[in-house]
Amino acid sequence: MKYLDEFNDPDLAKRLFDEIATTATQPWAIMEVCGGQTHSIIRNGIDQLLPDSIELIHGPGCPVCVTPLGMIDKALAIAARPDVIFCSFGDMLRVPGSHQDLFGVKSMGGDVRVVYSPLDAVKIAEEHPDREVVFFAIGFETTAPPNAMTVHLARERGLTNFSILVSHVLVPPAIAAIASSPTSRVDGFLAAGHVCSVMGTREYGPLVEQFGMPIVVTGFEPLDVLEGIRRTVAQLEAGEARLENAYARVVSDEGNVAAQQMLSTVFEVCDRQWRGIGEIPASGWRLRPEFDAWNAELKFDVADVDAPESALCRAGEVLQGLIKPHECEAFGDECTPRTPLGATMVSGEGACAAYYQYRRLDVPVEVATGG
Amino acid sequence: MADPSTGAPDFDGWSCPLPLRHTERIVMGHGGGGRMSGELIEHLFRPAFGASGELHDAATVPIPVGSSRLAFSTDSYVVRPLFFPGGCIGDLAVHGTINDVAMSGARPIGLSCGFIIEEGTELSVLGRIAEAMGAAARAAGVPLVTGDTKVVDAGSGDGVYVNTAGIGVIPDGVDIRPTRATPGDAIIVSGPIGEHGVAVMSQRDGLEFGTEIRSDTAALHEMVAAIVAVCPDVHVLRDPTRGGVTATLCEIATAAGVGIEYEEDRVPVPDAVAAACSFLGLDPMHIANEGKLVAIVPEAAADDVLAAMHADPHGAGATVIGRVVADHPGVVTARTRLGARRVVDLPLGEQLPRIC
The missing domain is CATH 3.40.50.11740 (HypD, alpha/beta domain 2)
Structure with a gap:
């Protein structure tokens, strides 16, 4: 399985980290839209190795969540x-x-x-x-x-x-909803590579123009994710907003x-x-x-079945990048992968579950031991 | 037709001469304790196990001189499918319990087996399973000394369930248990991980995929004896079965109140296991093994233990993957290939494949 090693190469990754660090002269917030990318970022610790100026916001791209x-x-x-x-x-x-x-x-x-x-x-x-x-x-x-x-x-x-x-x-309407939210802090988007492999990239050009933000179609292996971030940062630093395809080995303009x-x-x-x-x-x-x-x-006549969401769960704010998972009061206490209040704690792709699984040492002790 | 080299019956070409009459499948009567039960024992199990002793309610096993402690373990096997690349429920049941006993440092001296068989199961299937058990027990040098058979109604079981229990004798001076993991200890895995789980998954209904991976099912008591011989002070041994190496490490960290750190790029993962896990959305560290062990030994003894493992056919790929630390007690962390550090959590239940 060559691709698993090639796109996970520590030396190549270090070069990309270095280039991102050299390029970034000011803080930028980049949203990875897809849950698969969130999983890859947290599992490989990519967010820990990026310069402090680059913040990754985990988007709403986990279908289960x-x-x-x-x-x-x-x-x-x-x-x-x-x-x-x-x-x-x-x-x-x-x-x-x-x-x-x-x-x-x-x-x-x-x-x-x-x-x-x-x-x-x-x-x-x-x-x-x-x-x-x-x-x-x-x-x-x-x-x-x-x-x-x-x-x-x-x-x-x-x-x-x-x-x-x-x-x-x-995906595109979700990007539009986030980009047009008055509370949004997102400067640029990593678009979900596999969604684009089906739909192509053409839906994203109008979003770039409408919101004046770079959108970079990005894959899932560590080097794919880093290349997406590198290109987004380069655009932001240059004051540009373009649609770029950093996952051309899988994604074509017209899609499937x-x-x-x-x-x-x-x-x-x-x-x-x-x-x-x-x-x-x-x-x-x-x-x-x-x-x-x-x-x-x-x-089966279930059109009337409906239910209110948990009052404690702040998954909506997590999904919009307004808070990090561990900033939710229920994180690690009332809400764990065993007793999830919201779906972001359920799936391995969910931002809260990814934080719980991989980042508990980095969050306050009373939270870390709550599970 | 008996195989003269092993004394085991050949069930592929097996036909039933006199006994086991009237049927080629298990019927309720085979579990009734009457003549049919007796025939099943006499003509299927005893030849397969190579057992010849007197029938009685309990087996008697001599205890070797110089041993003051017994190890005793039991495990039930409900694997589906019954036959998978590299093994079947029969050899799995023998190896699994031998390994559980051996992880205390004990030398296994006898096994029991209990069968719960669903009515309608083909006798040839039961025969192949029994033959695999007998062959595995003979190869390991650990006899199957007592057994039991029950039959349940069609629909109440899933073909065949097997329970085995084993006893072993622990050499004096050996004290192997999870709470002995000590900061500074080296953590060794005995070879490539994830093979059993992937081999079984590749055969599950609805998930058939081509892979050359075969189950690693194997008895590890000889390797354990070799480890104990060079390092009587070995602190912990575990076989990372369900939940994989991750579950084993997490349980040890919790039990001993120590931290555990390992390096992801030191964990031996076969390419085909990595590929299967990648497309199923699973982590090889969470996948079951049936012929591997995790050894936690004093740092000073690590090289000797590694050499002893490398000399064993089941330990050729043994390697140090990490260390026991005093930091973050109860928590396992991994250094990722990119150089970051992340927490490694106990898998919650059955691994759920991610969908995209």
Whole structure:
């Protein structure tokens, strides 16, 4: 696995760190949008090795974290039905709803299964014609194409016992929402490389122009992340704001056209609630009406299920970069990966979980021992 | 057809002559304690285990002269699938308990086995498992001396569950336990990590992926004996099974009230394990091993212990990955390849693959 070593090379990394340190003459705040990048940054300690002037703000790009509580409760209600096989990515099983999580439903006898590909859920539906099979279709533009493919196949094969519970979210509207927030401190963005591998880079040019901030399409290995930061800092220091692609080995301008066609066939843009942030206009995808027969929300009559967020949890401020995870009063006490109040503490990609796992020594002692 | 070299039956070409009549699958009667149970023991388990002694309610095992303490351990095996690259539930159950006993510094002297078998399980499957257990026990020189079989209704089990327990004798003067980890000690892992977990995951329903990785399942008591011979004062031995090396280190740090620091780039991770973990979103340090151990030894003895491990077929890749420290008691930290330091936490439960 050559790429794992090549893009994790300590000597090359040191050169990039040095160059960033030499280039940066004043403080800059850069938001990495994707949870995968947050994970890489914290796990490798990239934020510790950057000069003090460069602050990384962890963005809202963990799909598990931003799935709204009401949608989790809908999933729990459907998964608890005896006629249902509920399929989900593994990360979602531990995300708390109002009262329990999917693991809890499973322990009470619910048939909850982890799948690694959404298409496995279609296979399960074909193997169990007497059961209703539901797939929890969450995530950003990255996971959307295979999720769209499931209902496309279900329609093509006449599968009537398959449906999906859709809670898709889109990156560009989230960047726009953060950049236009009066409290935002972000000077530039690292765009999510794998989202761009699907959607291309063209949606980001208008954002650069509208907000006058650099956006650099960035990958996930340590050197990828550092190169994204280096290019963003270089632009900021030069007073420039351009769209750059620092992940050209994966991302092309036009993206994956076949995937985009599948997406526009199956999904349409809608307003979407983001957990901890609130509603962002035109920031999600839902099934087009011609796929109503495969829409789990309609099939199981859960449209009315909704739930308020925890009053203690400040995930919204964390997701917007207004506070660091350990600055939340509940961090490490009421809220740990074992007892998460908000989804940012659940997924390995969540900013709070990443801090809890990797940075506890750096935060005050009473917090560090709270778990 | 018995294999004349080992005395073990060949279950691949096995046909049932007289006993085990009427069925090629386990039925409830095989667990009923009557004639069918007796036939299963006489014609399947005893030949597979190479057991020939008198049948009784309990086995008797002589205790070697000069040993005043016994080590005693038990473990249950519910692995799915039953057969995976590099092993099966049978040899795993033998190796796992031998290793648990050996991690106290003991020399294992006898094993028990309990089978819980789901009605409908093919006799040939049970035969292959029993044969693997017998072969593993013979190779290790640790006899299976007593056993039990129960059958549960179809749907109440998952094929075959195996429990093994083992006893061993601890040489006088040896005192190996987690609380003895002391600041300054060297931390050694015996070889490449993550192979068992990745091999099993590669065969799970819905997750089949091509990999050349095979389970590292192996009995480590000979290596432990070699370590104890050169360093009777070895402080801690653990086999990093579920939860991987991370869980082992975290448990030791907590138990001993010491800090542990390791260097990420010193941890031996096979390329194929790193690749599988990368696309599944898992950490190799959290993945189960079944033929590795972590040794914590006084710094002055580290070279001798390493040499002893390198001389053992299961310890060729042994290497020092870190140190026990007085700082941050109860907490494990890793120096990343880039030179930063991060906290390493106990995995919460089953590892959840990340989705993107």
